[in-house]
Every structure is written in structure tokens, then in C-alpha cells.
Amino acid sequence: METKVVRHLDNEKNSNEKELEQESGQGYIKIKKFYFVMLLFVVVIAAAGITTIAFSFGEEPAVTVNNQRDEFNKLYTAYDTLMDDYYKDLTSEDLVNGAIDGMFTALDDPYSDYMNEEEAASFQESISSSFEGIGAEIQEQDDSIVVVSPIKGSPAEKAGIKPNDKILTVDGKSLQGMSSSEAVLLIRGEKGTKVDLEIERAGASDPLKITITRDTIPIETVYGEMEKDKIAKIQITSFSEHTASELVEILNKYQEEGMEGIVLDLRHNPGGILEEVKKIADLFVPNGEIIYQIEHKNGTVDKVTSQNSNNMDIPLVVLIDGGSASASEILAGAVNQSADVPLVGVKSFGKGTVQRAESFTDGSNIKYTIDKWLTPNGSWIHEKGIEPTYKVELPSYASLTMINPESKLKKGSNSEEVKIAQEMLKALGYEIDNTNGYFDESTEKATKEFQKKEKLKEDGVITDKTTTQLMNKLSEKLQKSDTQMNKAIEVLKKEMEK
Incomplete structure (x- = not known):
């Protein structure tokens, strides 16, 4: 899924205190509700001349905060300056949220984050038994959004999304510098809607453009x-x-x-x-x-x-x-x-x-x-x-991404999708002169041979049913020649003989 968060809470625990491990490799979490008076709201009261304020977290003893702490002087000054002199009207809520978000950004830790109300709602949805989206786990990495892993059977997996893919844009909007929580809000959406992703993958000469239709992502494990x-x-x-x-x-x-x-x-x-x-x-x-x-x-x-x-x-x-x-x-x-x-x-x-x-x-x-x-x-x-x-x-063909069945690849075409199609045909045993992304005569010939074998229209054009069947056959080949699984079985048989 497209969040950095946990899918499920432990129902055996009290609803106000649950322990869980974040699934995108985010770690062990204790969710604890507490009554909230934001520390940074002290600046508002300070402006009224009040010197201290007490607040509490849940049942914990009250804590007294002295607004005279020197380390907060710069914060108070910045807050007052923006509220008084910024050319647009501002709200305390926006500035406080921004200040908290800034503190977490300063940690330079992809696993620490502040989520506003909308982002937190997405967090809560993600721990239900199912959700709607593309089904890919993501995290922040060096100011970029990187895929940790697609979920088995999800639209993301079917589209060929791979671990370590870097998502550059969502529907044309750059994700550079965004938090994963912000990226989630762009990537997720209602079942049946489409989202356009631009992906940077190691080894690919150009960014890959992938259109994915969102769906319900059940949590089967x-x-x-x-x-x-x-x-x-x-x-x-x-x-x-x-x-x-x-x-x-x-x-x-x-x-x-x-x-x-x-x-x-x-x-x-x-x-x-x-x-x-x-x-x-x-x-x-x-x-x-x-x-x-x-x-x-x-x-x-x-x-x-x-x-x-x-x-x-x-x-x-x-x-x-x-x-x-x-x-x-x-x-x-x-x-x-x-x-x-x-x-x-x-x-x-x-x-x-x-x-x-x-x-x-x-x-x-x-x-x-x-x-x-x-x-x-x-x-x-x-x-x-x-x-x-x-x-x-x-x-190597296991890392190939999906080709959009709506694309029409034919002789004379030159694109990254043509290159992917050429590599698929070659992996399936068809003779291709080169896999440089230019749809030449050898690619057309190989396509017609594939279409003939699969009882499809022999027009030498890769689109619609030809595209779908090409990807299906490659998936079948990968399942049969899963080198990692085959090695695991080989090792296991030796263990069984001991």
C-alpha cells in the first residue's frame, strides 16, 4: 500500500494503547491517544502576557512550560512576525502545524513524521482489513519517494512496480521533497480511477510512464x-x-x-x-x-x-x-x-x-x-x-515493467515501451536483432510469430490483446523459472536428507 504505516492494530489490546510493527519497514509502534494542548500554542498565550501554561497528556501529571526558555525566543519572534506582517492572512493552526512538521524534517529520518488530520485519516484507513489504491509500500529516501515493495496481487504488482523504484511524479506533479504521507494522498484514490506514475528504475535509460487503475486492496497475508x-x-x-x-x-x-x-x-x-x-x-x-x-x-x-x-x-x-x-x-x-x-x-x-x-x-x-x-x-x-x-x-526480465495495453507499438515506433516489449519477446525465445527501443523489422517479425503461436491477429502490432498476452506469458515463464525458489528447494532437499 502507499503508506509508511501499519495495516492493522492488535485488537486484543485496549483501543487507546496498541503495539504494532510498521509494515513498510517502519518499526515497532505504540499508538497512545492523549489529550492534546500543543506546546507551540504557548506562543499565542505568551502574546497575551501570560508567563506559564500547564497542560497534560492523558492521565499523566500536568507539565508546566515556561515561555521564557531562550531556545523558544526565535520561534516566538518568527511566529509573531508572520502573523503581523505576512502579506496574506494566516492562522495559528497552519503555523503550528508547519512548525511541528519542520521539527520532524530536521530529524532527517524517513521513519519519523508528522501527519496532519487528512494524512492521519489515511493512516487509520491503511490499518483496516482493506483499502483502495494501487497497493505499493513507499518511504522517503534522500528527498525522494521510493517503493519498498508492491503488495501481492495488487494493481502496482500487476503493473510491474518493483522494490527500489523511485516515483518521480504522480499525475504530472513532482514528489521531490514530499513526505511519504503527502505522497500517499496523491497516489491513493477510489477504486476504478486511474493514476499516472513516472518511475525511475536502475538500469532504465529513461523514466518509465505507468498508468495504474486503482482497486480495493484486501489484506491477505x-x-x-x-x-x-x-x-x-x-x-x-x-x-x-x-x-x-x-x-x-x-x-x-x-x-x-x-x-x-x-x-x-x-x-x-x-x-x-x-x-x-x-x-x-x-x-x-x-x-x-x-x-x-x-x-x-x-x-x-x-x-x-x-x-x-x-x-x-x-x-x-x-x-x-x-x-x-x-x-x-x-x-x-x-x-x-x-x-x-x-x-x-x-x-x-x-x-x-x-x-x-x-x-x-x-x-x-x-x-x-x-x-x-x-x-x-x-x-x-x-x-x-x-x-x-x-x-x-x-x-533480468523479472524487473521488466508493464506495457500499457492502450499503447500502440508498431514498426517505426521508438520508445521505452518498445524496448520493454523487445526484451519480453527475447526472454520468451523470439529472435530480436536488438533491444534499443526502435520497432524494426525483426521486432515486427517476432511479434507476428508470437501472435501466430497465441492465435491472435497477425498484424505485427503490439497493443490490446497482444500486449496482455505477452505480459501473461512472461509472468508464466518467470513462475516456472523462479531461480530463487528453485535454489531454495534444492537447499531444502539437502536439509531433508540430513
């Missing part, structure tokens, strides 16, 4: 299949409030059917609720072994250990990639370092901080980093990621 080899391939797409129970249910089913090994696929999993991760880690990490550690500001470290003495005694291999973030990395690190489970794929995202979110009574909220989390051996993987035991890349 566990998918599985088991064939005659008795190896269960289970994918967890995120960690929501029911993920652990869903996983247990599917594992019980496969155990009854004679399951002998498990490939747990955490690729493209941007994270989720921390408690769910711990429940799942308990299934595989021996009792008393460390799952993760929390390092506080004062340097003290808390160790979270497995509490389950009935671990599953079934060989396991875990798949990770650049879209595996935060909670996914916690689970991967836990099973790897505390249970000797092999990891297969490529380096994970690298998110190792912990956040807290607090909501104001006006509907806005703040989210800020409070701790670091460490792997069982004490490593901090932030901005480094977790290296797999077996590094395996996907085929």
Missing part, C-alpha cells in the same frame, strides 16, 4: 501450496493481526497431508505487526533462544526470546529479497542466527529502527524513532540489510 514432493511453499506477504493464526492453520493442514519440508517466502514482504512476527518465530526458534534485541537510547539492551518449547521439527528454508523489510528481517535474522535456517535470495531492505506513534485529539499524529532493533547476534542491519546464505538473482 498467507498463501501456500504443496505438491507431490511434500514440500510446502508458503508466502507471507505482510504481518497483520491474523497472520500467525493463518500460518498455523495452513501448516496444520499440510502436516496432516504429510509435509516434509517448508520454503517460507518473505520476498516483497515490507513488514507488519511485531507480535505476529514473534508468534511465528516461536514456531521455529528453539525455546529460550533470542528472536531479536531492542537497544534503547541509554544503551541498555532488552533481549526477546522464544517461549515455545514445541518447535516444529521440519526442515525450513527462507527466501528474502530487497523488498523484505523490518519485520521480515526480524524473522529472517531470528531463524537464521538462532535456528541455523538457510536464507536464499538477495540482500534484504535494511530497516533496523523502532517507532512510536502518538495521536492528537484533533486527528493529527506524530510518529518518531525511539529505539534500534538488533538481530540475535547483536548486529544492526539498518541501511545494510541481511545477506542471504545463498545469493541468487532472478532473471
Whole structure:
């Protein structure tokens, strides 16, 4: 999804205090409602000559703020100057919100943010059982908006959005310098509406222009299949409030059917609720072994250990990639370092901080980093990621993006979409002289051969049904030649033989 936030709150906790892990790799959060008198509103009262003001957060004792603190003098002066002399009328609310937003910008931390009422409403919507949008997790990175991972089966995934794609514009509006919360408001929208994205992708010579039709994004988190080899391939797409129970249910089913090994696929999993991760880690990490550690500001470290003495005694291999973030990395690190489970794929995202979110009574909220989390051996993987035991890349064509079926690519056309189509045809085994984006005779010939094989109109034009079928066939090929999954199964079979 297009937010930096959590999908679900833990319904077992009181509605005013819930603990969760942000799914875009945003960290562990405690949501705590408190009655709110903004500190910066002191400037308004100060102008009236009042020297102190008391305010309280929920049931906490009142706090006295002295407006004579020197560090606030510049703030008061700026506030008064703008209110008195700016050429347009201003409101205290706008200036206070701007001041708070500025403080969070000064942190230079993509995981700390101030959300106004509208942005916070989007936050709350994102933790429901479903939402409407394109289904891509994003975060701020160097003043840009970068995709952490698309959600499985979402319009974003179907359109070919990939981890680490940089979103340059939304419907022609630049996202440069925007917060992820601001970007979310532009990207999300009602089911059936379209949004035009301009994407910068490593390796692409020009920005990619992608049109995506928004849809309802259900939050389904566990998918599985088991064939005659008795190896269960289970994918967890995120960690929501029911993920652990869903996983247990599917594992019980496969155990009854004679399951002998498990490939747990955490690729493209941007994270989720921390408690769910711990429940799942308990299934595989021996009792008393460390799952993760929390390092506080004062340097003290808390160790979270497995509490389950009935671990599953079934060989396991875990798949990770650049879209595996935060909670996914916690689970991967836990099973790897505390249970000797092999990891297969490529380096994970690298998110190792912990956040807290607090909501104001006006509907806005703040989210800020409070701790670091460490792997069982004490490593901090932030901005480094977790290296797999077996590094395996996907085929190069796996990174190709979607072609708009409404585009009409024919002989003489010259565009990035033509280049993508040429690479698709080549990956499917058709002979192409070059993939430079110019639709030449060899491209036309290859297109006609593809159309003939797929029983389509043989006109040599890539559009409509030809475009859709071309992308479908490539997707089928990728599923059959998933090099990472194949390696995971190979490794697992060796583990099963021990």
C-alpha cells in the first residue's frame, strides 16, 4: 500500500494503547491517544502576557512550560512576525502545524513524521482489513519517494512496480521533497480511477510512464501450496493481526497431508505487526533462544526470546529479497542466527529502527524513532540489510515493467515501451536483432510469430490483446523459472536428507 504505516492494530489490546510493527519497514509502534494542548500554542498565550501554561497528556501529571526558555525566543519572534506582517492572512493552526512538521524534517529520518488530520485519516484507513489504491509500500529516501515493495496481487504488482523504484511524479506533479504521507494522498484514490506514475528504475535509460487503475486492496497475508514432493511453499506477504493464526492453520493442514519440508517466502514482504512476527518465530526458534534485541537510547539492551518449547521439527528454508523489510528481517535474522535456517535470495531492505506513534485529539499524529532493533547476534542491519546464505538473482526480465495495453507499438515506433516489449519477446525465445527501443523489422517479425503461436491477429502490432498476452506469458515463464525458489528447494532437499 502507499503508506509508511501499519495495516492493522492488535485488537486484543485496549483501543487507546496498541503495539504494532510498521509494515513498510517502519518499526515497532505504540499508538497512545492523549489529550492534546500543543506546546507551540504557548506562543499565542505568551502574546497575551501570560508567563506559564500547564497542560497534560492523558492521565499523566500536568507539565508546566515556561515561555521564557531562550531556545523558544526565535520561534516566538518568527511566529509573531508572520502573523503581523505576512502579506496574506494566516492562522495559528497552519503555523503550528508547519512548525511541528519542520521539527520532524530536521530529524532527517524517513521513519519519523508528522501527519496532519487528512494524512492521519489515511493512516487509520491503511490499518483496516482493506483499502483502495494501487497497493505499493513507499518511504522517503534522500528527498525522494521510493517503493519498498508492491503488495501481492495488487494493481502496482500487476503493473510491474518493483522494490527500489523511485516515483518521480504522480499525475504530472513532482514528489521531490514530499513526505511519504503527502505522497500517499496523491497516489491513493477510489477504486476504478486511474493514476499516472513516472518511475525511475536502475538500469532504465529513461523514466518509465505507468498508468495504474486503482482497486480495493484486501489484506491477505498467507498463501501456500504443496505438491507431490511434500514440500510446502508458503508466502507471507505482510504481518497483520491474523497472520500467525493463518500460518498455523495452513501448516496444520499440510502436516496432516504429510509435509516434509517448508520454503517460507518473505520476498516483497515490507513488514507488519511485531507480535505476529514473534508468534511465528516461536514456531521455529528453539525455546529460550533470542528472536531479536531492542537497544534503547541509554544503551541498555532488552533481549526477546522464544517461549515455545514445541518447535516444529521440519526442515525450513527462507527466501528474502530487497523488498523484505523490518519485520521480515526480524524473522529472517531470528531463524537464521538462532535456528541455523538457510536464507536464499538477495540482500534484504535494511530497516533496523523502532517507532512510536502518538495521536492528537484533533486527528493529527506524530510518529518518531525511539529505539534500534538488533538481530540475535547483536548486529544492526539498518541501511545494510541481511545477506542471504545463498545469493541468487532472478532473471533480468523479472524487473521488466508493464506495457500499457492502450499503447500502440508498431514498426517505426521508438520508445521505452518498445524496448520493454523487445526484451519480453527475447526472454520468451523470439529472435530480436536488438533491444534499443526502435520497432524494426525483426521486432515486427517476432511479434507476428508470437501472435501466430497465441492465435491472435497477425498484424505485427503490439497493443490490446497482444500486449496482455505477452505480459501473461512472461509472468508464466518467470513462475516456472523462479531461480530463487528453485535454489531454495534444492537447499531444502539437502536439509531433508540430513
